[in-house]
Amino acid sequence: MKKKGLGFYLKIYCKILAQDLKSKMSYRADFIISTIGMIFTNIAGFVSFWILFHNFSSINGWGYYEILFLYGFSLVSLTPVQCFFDNNWSLRAYVYSGDFIKYCFRPINLFFYYQSEIFDIKGLGQLAFGLGTIIYSWIKLGLGFSPLMLLKIIVFLITASLIMIALQNAAAATCFWINNSFYVLDLVTRFKDYAKYPVTIFSPVFRFIFTFIMPIAFIAYYPSLVILRPDAVPLLSWLSPLFGCLFFWLSYKFWMYGAMKYNGTGS
Amino acid sequence: MSNIINIKNVTKEFKVLNRREGLKGSIKDLFSRDYKIVRAVDNISMDIEQGEVIGYLGPNGAGKSTTIKMMTGVLEPTSGEILVGGNIPYKNRTKNAQDIGVVFGQRSQLWWALPLIESFNILKDIYQIGDNEYHNMLEMYQSLVDIESLLHKPVRQMSLGQRTLSDILAAFLHDPKIVFLDEPTIGLDVSMKAKIRDLIYALNKEKNTTVILTTHDMGDVDALCRRIVIIDKGKMLYDNDIEHLRGFFGSYRTLKIRVDGKLSKCADIVRKELANLSVSSDDEWISILVDEEKTTVMDVLNQLRNTFNIRDMQLEEISTEDVIKKIYEEGVK
Numbered sequence: 001m002k003k004k005g006l007g008f009y010l011k012i013y014c015k016i017l018a019q020d021l022k023s024k025m026s027y028r029a030d031f032i033i034s035t036i037g038m039i040f041t042n043i044a045g046f047v048s049f050w051i052l053f054h055n056f057s058s059i060n061g062w063g064y065y066e067i068l069f070l071y072g073f074s075l076v077s078l079t080p081v082q083c084f085f086d087n088n089w090s091l092r093a094y095v096y097s098g099d100f101i102k103y104c105f106r107p108i109n110l111f112f113y114y115q116s117e118i119f120d121i122k123g124l125g126q127l128a129f130g131l132g133t134i135i136y137s138w139i140k141l142g143l144g145f146s147p148l149m150l151l152k153i154i155v156f157l158i159t160a161s162l163i164m165i166a167l168q169n170a171a172a173a174t175c176f177w178i179n180n181s182f183y184v185l186d187l188v189t190r191f192k193d194y195a196k197y198p199v200t201i202f203s204p205v206f207r208f209i210f211t212f213i214m215p216i217a218f219i220a221y222y223p224s225l226v227i228l229r230p231d232a233v234p235l236l237s238w239l240s241p242l243f244g245c246l247f248f249w250l251s252y253k254f255w256m257y258g259a260m261k262y263n264g265t266g267s
Numbered sequence: 268m269s270n271i272i273n274i275k276n277v278t279k280e281f282k283v284l285n286r287r288e289g290l291k292g293s294i295k296d297l298f299s300r301d302y303k304i305v306r307a308v309d310n311i312s313m314d315i316e317q318g319e320v321i322g323y324l325g326p327n328g329a330g331k332s333t334t335i336k337m338m339t340g341v342l343e344p345t346s347g348e349i350l351v352g353g354n355i356p357y358k359n360r361t362k363n364a365q366d367i368g369v370v371f372g373q374r375s376q377l378w379w380a381l382p383l384i385e386s387f388n389i390l391k392d393i394y395q396i397g398d399n400e401y402h403n404m405l406e407m408y409q410s411l412v413d414i415e416s417l418l419h420k421p422v423r424q425m426s427l428g429q430r431t432l433s434d435i436l437a438a439f440l441h442d443p444k445i446v447f448l449d450e451p452t453i454g455l456d457v458s459m460k461a462k463i464r465d466l467i468y469a470l471n472k473e474k475n476t477t478v479i480l481t482t483h484d485m486g487d488v489d490a491l492c493r494r495i496v497i498i499d500k501g502k503m504l505y506d507n508d509i510e511h512l513r514g515f516f517g518s519y520r521t522l523k524i525r526v527d528g529k530l531s532k533c534a535d536i537v538r539k540e541l542a543n544l545s546v547s548s549d550d551e552w553i554s555i556l557v558d559e560e561k562t563t564v565m566d567v568l569n570q571l572r573n574t575f576n577i578r579d580m581q582l583e584e585i586s587t588e589d590v591i592k593k594i595y596e597e598g599v600k
Contacts, residue, residue: 012392016378019389023380023421102376104341107364108393117378262341 075130
């Protein structure tokens, strides 16, 4: 048996992904309707955002385009969790019914195998929309461009994604212990909606919660500061890539610990 | 031949909450928890040789699934030793997974949306099956079942029978040493059952794969298994050849009669008359289990003819089903 490294997993993932997309596209009406739905969801989200913020020239020192940038940043950083980890939403049902056991018999990493089953294509529209928003506000803000800035934004987008994934993993994994973990997962998802606002507009209590307890401020706010306010970047921003990796690793361990403890129901 | 599975004095205990009755009880449960230990598997030992087909039987809740979960590495035994292909399943779950195949009758492990051939392709990568072995296997499948019609069909569009067939083929694909089949024929029609049995039989012969089969269908057992293991309430009741088992009850035959008059009434009279024999009745027949070492069927028949006008009769050898039923109910004497 050969060693199963990153290449091995990547190859399998691509294969599953390609097949999955192929089979999704074979249901044409379904594919078209969900694409249209995806576009409208994004437009609706944007319109409500626009109505809210267009009437104010600035909020707590944050200009319209800066907030727009945050919005785009949060959209892009929420894409991976939507695309690659959507099966977390079904985990509860699988565990509750005992069907989760079917994932336990393959000679590959359980977490990978479970998550690889679903690729949610809806996230791609969000990605396109988010990228457009970032580029648009970037130009309007006159931020200029350098390879270093590009590198920075990529690193911090990945960081932000890792944190969101970590939050969702941990929330989903609670179902290994409690029956109705839907509320935990739902709570995390609702909180992530606050990620697109600068954390300074909240009261100190929520600022603390969003930074240290449910670290959604890391999804857009702290990483964006590196691009938007390069003169006054707090230490937390620079540390966020480290936090991202750490949170992700911890959530993975937590998820796997739960899965190993799992013993299935009946037969 | 060498042993592929060694199970030695294995016990598995679960901690179960002792639930109190009613709403009041539930509230009490919230604050003071009263656990009891349930022994799902109790001191079981067996050795299984490469290439054997074993019927693993027992009534619902006997501990069959728990044993299988321990052999596949999903559960850790509370005490005792399990070796599967030289591995301790719980400690080397991934390594063990490479050596085994698992099929749960009702739970497909294939990718729901993908055509079967694409699932096979992904499994080929996951199990790192060589190109040659893979193609030989597919060729062999083609010679055994009509696989062409299945290969390009998404699993979700398949009937239950086709899905089970596909799952079994997928479980054997990487040429595992052992395949666990958990109620593979549950919910299938007669002809599909026969097909599945033939397939399992052929794959076992062809590849010398060890098959561990749990089922409630004695047709599966008769068609496939030479050795059966019976457990109940976690304890092992029987582990031997199926022929040997029939020998236990070999002297038993079932006499079925049809008589004039109301059946249930007559059955009661028969019961009174033949107090030392087991008598049952359904809509058409009165069945009498006769131990030929004690009385002969002829004697019983003669005795009954004095009281009844017997219209029709049948004589049946004891079936595996009856044997197993007797063991579930009375144990091995």
